[in-house]
Amino acid sequence: MTRAAVIAGVGGHVPARVVTNDELAQRLDTSDAWIRSRTGIAQRHVVEPGVTTSDLAAEAGRRALKNAGHDTADLVIVATTSPDRPCPATAPTVAAKLGLGEVPAYDIAAVCSGFLYALQAGAAAVLAGHAERVLVIGAEAFSTLLSPTDRTTAVIFGDGAGALLLRAGTADEPGAVHHVHLASDGTMADLITVRGGGAEERSSGLPVREEDRYFRMEGKSVFFAAVRRMAQSSLTALSRTGWDTAQVDRLVGHQANTRILHAVAEQLGLPAERAVINIDQVGNTSAASIPLALAHGMATGELRTDDRVLLTAFGGGATWGAATVTWPDLPPS
Numbered sequence: 001m002t003r004a005a006v007i008a009g010v011g012g013h014v015p016a017r018v019v020t021n022d023e024l025a026q027r028l029d030t031s032d033a034w035i036r037s038r039t040g041i042a043q044r045h046v047v048e049p050g051v052t053t054s055d056l057a058a059e060a061g062r063r064a065l066k067n068a069g070h071d072t073a074d075l076v077i078v079a080t081t082s083p084d085r086p087c088p089a090t091a092p093t094v095a096a097k098l099g100l101g102e103v104p105a106y107d108i109a110a111v112c113s114g115f116l117y118a119l120q121a122g123a124a125a126v127l128a129g130h131a132e133r134v135l136v137i138g139a140e141a142f143s144t145l146l147s148p149t150d151r152t153t154a155v156i157f158g159d160g161a162g163a164l165l166l167r168a169g170t171a172d173e174p175g176a177v178h179h180v181h182l183a184s185d186g187t188m189a190d191l192i193t194v195r196g197g198g199a200e201e202r203s204s205g206l207p208v209r210e211e212d213r214y215f216r217m218e219g220k221s222v223f224f225a226a227v228r229r230m231a232q233s234s235l236t237a238l239s240r241t242g243w244d245t246a247q248v249d250r251l252v253g254h255q256a257n258t259r260i261l262h263a264v265a266e267q268l269g270l271p272a273e274r275a276v277i278n279i280d281q282v283g284n285t286s287a288a289s290i291p292l293a294l295a296h297g298m299a300t301g302e303l304r305t306d307d308r309v310l311l312t313a314f315g316g317g318a319t320w321g322a323a324t325v326t327w328p329d330l331p332p333s
């Protein structure tokens with residue numbers, strides 16, 4: 001049988017503090033009704049001062065290991081847009097917090113598509129025999145990137161982390177990762193960006209502009225590009241896996257906006273009910289979004305053993321992708 005990376009454990013973690021739409025409406029020109037109707041978001045979780053992405057990632061990783069019944073991994077990949085520091089990467093800190101010893105650990109920066117990029121890298125490492133067990137984590141303290149006065153981003157994003165443990169197995173097992181399709185278009189870099197803090201700003205010799213410290217997004221352009229690219233990528237991943245769209249039991253898309261998820265389902269010809277949705281509870285958690293939605297779908301019973309699951313995301317870069325997996329047989333995490 002064809003070898004494949006197989007999902008052996010799932011874990012999700014969000015910080016305890018909840019920020020409701022009404023709380024945001026007290027300090028921004030927005031309303032619960034606008035946020036719910038335009039995005040589907042009712043609340044998001046936000047880190048307390050001093051808590052960082054590596055804290056969230058380590059907890060999600062710990063839960064994925066526990067779910068798998070293991071206490072070690074020999075490779076850690078962290079997808080994040082909000083690393084603890086610009087240098088070094090966050091993944092070695094996560095590996096240290098998990099007590100994994102001197103394992104290889106690195107970050108992937110592909111914004112909201114980051115988890116799919118990390119999934120492909122983790123699956124490839126398993127298939128190449130470079131690692132027995134890989135922790136693939138998406139983690140964000142995204143609130144730390146947001147301008148407190150920008151209502152167009154402050155209402156959308158939230159903090160959290162999700163993780164999968166991958167092991168070597170075969171393509172006929174529940175949990176198999178079948179195909180991951182990835183793409184990018186750097187001409188769209190300005191649509192989703194934190195302009196400052198990198199070489200571009202430092203080499204410009206110009207003083208730092210306050211607004212460049214924060215995340216910015218051209219929401220409308222992103223909306224249409226996201227729907228188109230996620231649908232296209234999904235069709236590519238499905239055809240390379242040999243699945244018809246009608247065979248997809250669950251669509252777990254990047255939780256950017258409920259309207260985007262429903263539009264992608266519609267373009268694929270899937271009933272809206274097949275989409276797993278937790279954006280109402282957690283907002284857009286960028287790289288953490290897909291694994292948090294997977295942990296949610298497992299907890300609610302929406303994801304069942306052997307379900308054919310389609311994952312898809314679009315994010316800064318621009319980057320996008322889609323993946324096909326069959327759902328594993330795991331205890332509740």
Ligand code: COA
Nearest residue numbers: 030034038112151152155219220222223226256257314315
């Ligand atoms: N509260 C109230 N009004 C708001 C608002 C807020 N938080 N944010 C924007 N508005 C206003 C705008 O100023 C605009 O007002 P105007 O008509 O007077 O100019 C109006 O609401 C509509 O704004 P628009 O940006 O056209 O709204 P939209 O329907 O496109 O929704 C997003 C905005 C961000 C929710 C939506 O574009 C989106 O989800 N984009 C994609 C995000 C995404 O996919 N991200 C993935 C990668 S990170």
